[in-house]
Amino acid sequence: MTIPFETLKSEFKRVLLSLNFTEEKAEVCATIFAENSRDGVYTHGLNRFPTFVEHVKKGLVKPDAEATKENVFGSLEQWNGNFGAGILNARFCMGRAIELARENGIGCVAIRNTNHWMRAGTYGWQAASAGFVGICFTNTIANLPPWGGIDRRLGNNPLVIAIPWKGGHVVLDMAISQYSVGKLNQYKSNNQELPLPGGYDAEGNLSTNAADILESRRLLPIGFWKGSGLSLALDLLATVLSQGNSTAKITQREIESGVSQVFICIKPGNSEHTAHLIEEIIDYTKTSRPEHEGGSIFYPGENTLRTREKSLKDGVLVDAEIWGKVQGL
């Protein structure tokens, strides 16, 4: 079923207000949850909202927390999220990074003790919409084994790179796992094979069987040893720059909270020429012959715009059961 964007948003806002979020915080949080579903990232929009509410009720996410500044060194700032809503902290930090880049060409804000920011790409779109290059990443609870190992010790640490472009911002939003646990569960429920290997089975063979991978808990990082190294590097950066919790520390708590995040903003050059350079790159990429007849090559973020347009026109696609659940909250 579909729901008008505004209905979705006001329902989220109603629930958030009942949880003691201020009018302003409820507005921002509700908007972003609704936008995540609007843009097709259902897993971090409506579908995640009940868990978010649960985390607020359990005290893992504090509705009245305000981020506090801990250290400033030029264009580099460290903040403490004080266990507030990840969406609010992340939006605030990317806003600060934009201001720092506006003043000084580049800015970096690292935050510790924050919570899950839902859709990582949200903050890339934020930077790009303000006309800035945005790079951000978060650490997470351990859900990937390191290369050469069996037990999970690395997070899937989503990484975002956003480039503003008048043709439609380029926003790469990429977790380091080849498939998320959510996606694997979806393939398992549908009894479908993964299109590409997503992990290992119990015998240590690469597998396209979601159930076997979930059973072995050996999900694949992108590019095998390369993604393993990238995930580790992102956790190190997030932890070191924020002086916050590492994946190791977060995992000890069993429920993911108090994560560390980094937001970098850079001011791109002359806008007219820059737009031309971006167009040249995208056009060239699209001239590759498609693998399948009639196929197309898309840049990261391109399909998001189509889904957004469709959602605003025809309503946002929702899971009826979860929508009913949220209405009952």
Add this chain to the structure above:
Amino acid sequence: MTIPFETLKSEFKRVLLSLNFTEEKAEVCATIFAENSRDGVYTHGLNRFPTFVEHVKKGLVKPDAEATKENVFGSLEQWNGNFGAGILNARFCMGRAIELARENGIGCVAIRNTNHWMRAGTYGWQAASAGFVGICFTNTIANLPPWGGIDRRLGNNPLVIAIPWKGGHVVLDMAISQYSVGKLNQYKSNNQELPLPGGYDAEGNLSTNAADILESRRLLPIGFWKGSGLSLALDLLATVLSQGNSTAKITQREIESGVSQVFICIKPGNSEHTAHLIEEIIDYTKTSRPEHEGGSIFYPGENTLRTREKSLKDGVLVDAEIWGKVQGL
């Protein structure tokens, strides 16, 4: 065969001086070429030196070029490499980024019209040795198809993330292709199967046969669609921030030259506590049970230190034929 590090370096220096590099430039270039072999990255040390010399002789790399500053905006600088040696330009830019970060917490230097920087990790080690976090990347000639396409339109755009640590710097040095063309050629010559899929065969099936992949020219980016997006994003960043040549433009020239690169440096926090955080992350990662009995889990850069130590003790491993060739230059 093995050669003492100093012999390797002075032989490189002799050749570079004969090509009209100044004493200082020859010293830096020779040192880095020798260090690349010393650290086990033979492909971008001795083995690449003859090609570098050829590029100098062809005028693609200009021995007397000096990088010139084009734009400054706070902690963000744009430079023109004027087609000088990539090693010299890259080392200079990371040096500038370190200075900017020292003054302002974070610094970013983008350079256009530069050349192949040989081992990407060199500049990560440079930043980490100075006590700074270093992030850098370059675009390249097109050598990967975009996701959904057959023809090469993306570079393998190496990405480096370096974190200084007293236990031995963490230096991730990662091209976006799962295997390099050089590595595929090596497997092909040895008639060996790749340990993991590295691209597609002519029928469009994932393949571990290096010859088939080289024939189809469909090398795999790490993580399939994810690496494809990451490669595109890195090219966009390098091109936009430097206002330089994109992979599209570089590919038109057929021989790779005039590439675009970005160097970001960040000042990490309090050193004592930071070292402890890094140790915690690395120790935790290493507690994963190894996949194979007696196996170990390594962090990026860890094995480099072992190879370096061995090379300095026992001499640097060289290919006798290439070594002979360089001696004859």
